Amino acid sequence: MTRTAFLLVAVAALAGLVAFTAPSSGHAADEAAPIFGIKIPPGYRDWKLISVAHEAGNLNDLRAILGNDLAIKAYRDGKLPFPDGTIIARLAWGYVPSGENNKVFGRAQSFVAGTATNVQFMVKDSRKYAATGGWGFAQFKDGKPADEALLKTCFACHEPVKARDLVFTQYAP
Amino acid sequence: MTRTAFLLVAVAALAGLVAFTAPSSGHAADEAAPIFGIKIPPGYRDWKLISVAHEAGNLNDLRAILGNDLAIKAYRDGKLPFPDGTIIARLAWGYVPSGENNKVFGRAQSFVAGTATNVQFMVKDSRKYAATGGWGFAQFKDGKPADEALLKTCFACHEPVKARDLVFTQYAP
Numbered sequence: 001m002t003r004t005a006f007l008l009v010a011v012a013a014l015a016g017l018v019a020f021t022a023p024s025s026g027h028a029a030d031e032a033a034p035i036f037g038i039k040i041p042p043g044y045r046d047w048k049l050i051s052v053a054h055e056a057g058n059l060n061d062l063r064a065i066l067g068n069d070l071a072i073k074a075y076r077d078g079k080l081p082f083p084d085g086t087i088i089a090r091l092a093w094g095y096v097p098s099g100e101n102n103k104v105f106g107r108a109q110s111f112v113a114g115t116a117t118n119v120q121f122m123v124k125d126s127r128k129y130a131a132t133g134g135w136g137f138a139q140f141k142d143g144k145p146a147d148e149a150l151l152k153t154c155f156a157c158h159e160p161v162k163a164r165d166l167v168f169t170q171y172a173p
Numbered sequence: 174m175t176r177t178a179f180l181l182v183a184v185a186a187l188a189g190l191v192a193f194t195a196p197s198s199g200h201a202a203d204e205a206a207p208i209f210g211i212k213i214p215p216g217y218r219d220w221k222l223i224s225v226a227h228e229a230g231n232l233n234d235l236r237a238i239l240g241n242d243l244a245i246k247a248y249r250d251g252k253l254p255f256p257d258g259t260i261i262a263r264l265a266w267g268y269v270p271s272g273e274n275n276k277v278f279g280r281a282q283s284f285v286a287g288t289a290t291n292v293q294f295m296v297k298d299s300r301k302y303a304a305t306g307g308w309g310f311a312q313f314k315d316g317k318p319a320d321e322a323l324l325k326t327c328f329a330c331h332e333p334v335k336a337r338d339l340v341f342t343q344y345a346p
Contacts (some may be wrong), residue, residue, distance in 0.1 A: 004204070038329050052225045052235045052244075053265070057282035062225045064237065064345075068287060093345050101341060104330050109230035113345040157277050172237075172286040 008167075015068065033145035035152065036136030038123050040143065041068070044089045048072045051172035054095065054111075056163045061092040062113050065169045075171040079096070081134065082165050086108070086124035133166045176288050206318035208325065209309030211296050213316065214241070217262045221245045224345035227268065227284075234265040235286050236341045248344040254307065259297040265266075265290045290314070295340065304329070306339045 010125040035080035036067045047066035055061050067075065068087045074080070090134040095116030127139035137154035140144035205212045209245040214229050220239035240248065241260045247253070267287030274283030291314040310327035312319035331339040 046221050049222055049237055049239065051286045052237050053271075054235060054268070054284040054287065055278075055282055056229050056284070057278070057280055062227060064222055064225050066222065081274075091345075093225070098226075100334070104333055104341075105228075105230070107230055109228055111227040111229070112343075113224045113226065117345050129182070132209070160274070160277055168277075170285075173289055 003124070004050065014094060017085065026167070029145070031145055033138035033140070034148040034153060035154055036129065036132075036138055038121055038136050038138035040140055041087055041089070041121065043122075044068075044087070044119075044121075045091075047089060049172070051169050053169070055092075057094075059092070059117075060095045061094040061117055062095050065090050080165045080166070081126075082124050083124055084124050084134075086122075087168070088122045088167065090120040092119070118146070133162070135166055175180070181208050204316070204318055204322060205235055206311035206313070207321040209296070209302065209305075212309035212311055213292070214260055214262070214294065217241075217260070217294075218264075218294075218338050222260060222345070223248060223261065224340070228265075229268075230267070232288050232290075233268045234270050235284065236263055236265040238329055253338045254299075255297050255340070257297050257299055257307075259295075261295045261340065261342070263293040265292070306326050306335070306338055 030039060035074040044066060047068055049065045050065040050071070052062045053065070066089045070083055070086045071088050074082045074086060079161075082159075093116050095111050096114035097108065098112045100116065101112065102108045118139055120137070120139045121128070123136040123138070124134055125136060129136045132155040135158070136154070137151055141149065158168070161168050164170075175194075181192045184258040186199070201213060209334070217239065220241055223240045223244065226236045226238070228236065234266065239262045241258075243256055243259045244261050247255045247259060266289050269285050269287035271283040274285065275281045291312055293310070293312045296302070296309040296311070297307055298309060300308045305328040308328070310324055312323065328339075334341050
């Protein structure tokens with residue numbers, strides 16, 4: 001093995017180790033999503049819960065919507081629009097029947113979170129994202145950002161909830 | 174109005190005000206659940222997310238499982254048994270179809286959290302709760318604890334997951 005090859009293997013091994021030991025606080029990916037230039041916010045997996053949801057159909061997921069402190073405060077105060085700096089994170093996992101739980105309940109009724117599908121972010125910056133209602137949009141799957149074509153659809157879909165500052169999710173008490 | 178009646182009205186108004194302004198950090202109820210003597214842990218609504226689930230059937234809810242810092246650390250470290258002081262909270266809300274979301278998706282597929290149904294807690298204290306695997310169990314609805322008969326069923330139902338220290342929910346990455 002040449003010295004260069006050895007170094008490459010060592011770097012790859014190290015990268016794998018880092019990826020393996022740091023999954024608890026979200027992906028450490030540095031790649032920014034197109035159009036809005038959003039990176040995965042560090043520590044978003046630790047944010048407080050806004051609400052939960054289930055999308056059936058093709059999405060077939062269970063989701064949790066988390067918010068940074070600015071988001072949570074705005075929700076709890078019932079104040080709109082959300083202030084600049086607000087970030088809302090939507091995590092989603094496969095919708096998986098739980099045989100273990102069903103056995104205990106004595107019937108097939110229980111669905112739990114499976115593998116993570118993707119994570120989306122809405123970032124409020126009323127100046128930077130003025131053209132899209134003050135929000136930037138991003139989606140990542142395994143740390144890789146979604147492409148431009150997908151992100152171009154976000155704003156139009158959120159417009160029906162303009163009265164709630166383009167945010168669908170309501171706070172679950 | 175007599176002075177006593179006035180005072181009663183004033184106290185009732187004040188109580189209403191307090192109840193109205195403090196919903197964000199969970200119920201402020203002081204009543205302990207039977208058997209295990211567990212009160213609602215202050216600030217549990219701010220805890221980090223462990224996972225989400227959907228129970229169909231009679232429960233018909235969407236749920237979020239949150240944990241205090243000891244719970245989250247144990248999950249992320251993959252360490253069992255959970256240490257004394259661990260508290261796991263299970264929040265649940267009605268499973269409500271979202272007409273608003275369905276309109277945007279163009280099909281009936283979206284279910285969101287409705288009214289809160291009840292909240293459950295598992296509290297680890299290996300000495301105090303030695304007779305039930307080291308866990309105390311509690312359930313509250315609108316701040317009122319569930320009765321003894323219900324809480325007596327908790328431990329037996331959790332026994333099938335003894336290998337995971339009696340905890341059903343697994344961490345959603």
